[in-house]
Amino acid sequence: MPGRGVTASALVLGAPISFWGGVDPGSGRIADVRHPEHGESIAGRVLFLPGTIGSSSASAVLLELVHNGNAPAALVLDEPDAILLLGLVVAREMGLEAPLALRLPQPRHHAFAGRIVRISEDGRLENAGG
Amino acid sequence: MSFSLTAEESAIAAGDDGAAIAMRIVAEAARLMGAPRLIPIRSAHIDGALYHGDSGTLFAERLVEGGARVAVRSTLNVGALDLTGCSRVRLGGREREMARRMMDAYRRLGCEPTWTCAPYQAGHRPAFGTDVAWGESNAVVFCNSVLGARTNRYGDFLDIACAISGRAPDYGLHRPENRAATAVFDVSGLPAEFLASEIAWPVLGSLYGREIGTAVGVVKGVAAHPGEDALKAFGAAAASSGAVGLFHVAGVTPEAPDLETALAGTQPAATIRVTPEMARIARARLSTAEKPDRIDAVAIGSPHLSPAEFDLLERAIAGRRLAVPLYACTGRHVLTELEKTGRRKTLEAAGVVLVADTCVVVTPILPAIEGAVLMTNSGKFAHYAPGNTGYAVIYGSLRECVESAMLGKVMLTESLS
Numbered sequence: 001m002p003g004r005g006v007t008a009s010a011l012v013l014g015a016p017i018s019f020w021g022g023v024d025p026g027s028g029r030i031a032d033v034r035h036p037e038h039g040e041s042i043a044g045r046v047l048f049l050p051g052t053i054g055s056s057s058a059s060a061v062l063l064e065l066v067h068n069g070n071a072p073a074a075l076v077l078d079e080p081d082a083i084l085l086l087g088l089v090v091a092r093e094m095g096l097e098a099p100l101a102l103r104l105p106q107p108r109h110h111a112f113a114g115r116i117v118r119i120s121e122d123g124r125l126e127n128a129g130g
Numbered sequence: 131m132s133f134s135l136t137a138e139e140s141a142i143a144a145g146d147d148g149a150a151i152a153m154r155i156v157a158e159a160a161r162l163m164g165a166p167r168l169i170p171i172r173s174a175h176i177d178g179a180l181y182h183g184d185s186g187t188l189f190a191e192r193l194v195e196g197g198a199r200v201a202v203r204s205t206l207n208v209g210a211l212d213l214t215g216c217s218r219v220r221l222g223g224r225e226r227e228m229a230r231r232m233m234d235a236y237r238r239l240g241c242e243p244t245w246t247c248a249p250y251q252a253g254h255r256p257a258f259g260t261d262v263a264w265g266e267s268n269a270v271v272f273c274n275s276v277l278g279a280r281t282n283r284y285g286d287f288l289d290i291a292c293a294i295s296g297r298a299p300d301y302g303l304h305r306p307e308n309r310a311a312t313a314v315f316d317v318s319g320l321p322a323e324f325l326a327s328e329i330a331w332p333v334l335g336s337l338y339g340r341e342i343g344t345a346v347g348v349v350k351g352v353a354a355h356p357g358e359d360a361l362k363a364f365g366a367a368a369a370s371s372g373a374v375g376l377f378h379v380a381g382v383t384p385e386a387p388d389l390e391t392a393l394a395g396t397q398p399a400a401t402i403r404v405t406p407e408m409a410r411i412a413r414a415r416l417s418t419a420e421k422p423d424r425i426d427a428v429a430i431g432s433p434h435l436s437p438a439e440f441d442l443l444e445r446a447i448a449g450r451r452l453a454v455p456l457y458a459c460t461g462r463h464v465l466t467e468l469e470k471t472g473r474r475k476t477l478e479a480a481g482v483v484l485v486a487d488t489c490v491v492v493t494p495i496l497p498a499i500e501g502a503v504l505m506t507n508s509g510k511f512a513h514y515a516p517g518n519t520g521y522a523v524i525y526g527s528l529r530e531c532v533e534s535a536m537l538g539k540v541m542l543t544e545s546l547s
Binding site for chain 1: 151154155158159162163177178180182183184185186188189192265267283284285286287288517518
């Protein structure tokens with residue numbers, strides 16, 4: 001899904017996450033105490049998702065994060081997730097600037113852990129240091 | 131597989147009104163899901179009117195301002211407020227205001243203010259084989275499994291967008307080839323007296339959801355129709371512990387006159403033979419509190435209680451007075467009946483707190499008590515209460531729940547054989 005190019009720090013998740021109940025829709029902090037990245041914030045990060053689980057309200061949580069400015073800078077998904085991405089579709093319909101989302105197989109995610117990542121408007125992903 | 135809209139759909143999507151927004155959302159969802167086209171739907175059940183944050187309210191109001199109306203019969207799932215005033219919701223000023231605006235917006239879109247997670251017991255029963263777009267996990271699974279209508283698990287935004295456009299993406303459970311069972315859940319090894327008990331269905335549902343996950347399964351070994359409320363409890367528990375959208379019960383549900391038909395003549399990819407030990411562990415897993423010295427409340431009615439379930443509750447109370455509050459969640463369709471017959475007064479005098487239009491795990495109704503314990507007979511409440519309310523949970527039958535509420539402490543009388 002298209003969006004503006006970004007340069008931001010990567011957050012590579014070690015396990016799938018349920019946005020509803022797993023991410024605080026107010027702050028973007030990972031609220032699921034059983035998640036390996038519990039306590040990290042997804043706000044403004046390039047978020048690498050190995051998968052999503054759980055509720056169909058994930059789209060509502062992602063829309064709320066875009067609305068309050070605490071959405072990730074970009075989403076990198078192992079598999080396209082229609083329910084999550086619908087949050088971005090609705091954000092655009094509401095005239096909000098939604099982050100871009102692109103697909104990258106999960107085994108290639110860890111190369112970006114802890115780095116600064118640059119994503120161009122046409123979806124090219126590269127390490128930019130860090 | 132390429133995706134295309136008809137000329138009429140394209141023309142609607144090209145507009146700048148609420149109908150255009152809805153059509154674009156449905157079309158984009160279809161593209162993301164790999165559906166080749168949109169299909170017409172006959173009804174919708176909307177789960178999107180539960181307040182999670184201001185953006186959801188603003189989205190619904192955007193549709194209202196754009197002149198959107200639902201094109202098909204659309205019932206509403208629970209909201210975050212009890213508009214009947216039966217129970218008090220502890221939501222703060224701004225949140226309460228935004229939650230109310232959200233509920234208003236969905237009504238102005240033409241949705242029926244049913245505010246229930248059991249629309250199928252409030253007169254909304256789509257015909258066998260018809261395509262619909264339903265949201266809320268228990269409603270979806272009941273609609274598919276017990277009514278034999280066809281829906282996917284439609285989430286927030288997509289449910290109302292389908293209702294306005296009158297269309298849904300053609301994929302998943304709308305397609306007959308995806309409705310056949312690929313797994314068998316064999317309960318014939320369980321004692322008949324357990325299968326005839328009330329707790330069998332929520333307990334087995336929660337086990338089924340964990341074992342079957344997203345697949346379509348067929349339950350084998352059920353001798354007689356267990357009744358609609360039992361199937362309701364099974365589906366709700368299964369859809370809480372797994373991503374279940376459709377189950378069959380051989381000899382009971384409409385697409386499973388027998389096991390072979392449910393499997394569409396193919397060999398199952400998996401067979402789960404449920405043992406009494408598996409059922410015992412599944413029941414134990416529904417409780418999170420260990421031997422608490424008291425309970426603070428009982429909650430029943432997830433999914434919302436039917437009139438028949440109120441009959442059972444009254445029989446269990448038998449004119450006595452409860453020591454701790456028993457929250458009985460239901461829809462206004464049942465509340466109206468209870469009021470007409472004077473039963474509401476009697477129930478409330480016994481210590482029952484009626485909750486309508488909403489329920490105790492989606493909005494703050496239970497009092498905030500440190501280390502509190504909730505008892506329930508609902509597999510779904512047992513699943514969600516610890517995370518959503520902070521209460522630890524003890525699972526028991528309706529009779530055990532009522533007897534425990536009489537004493538304010540756990541009374542488990544029906545052991546699992």
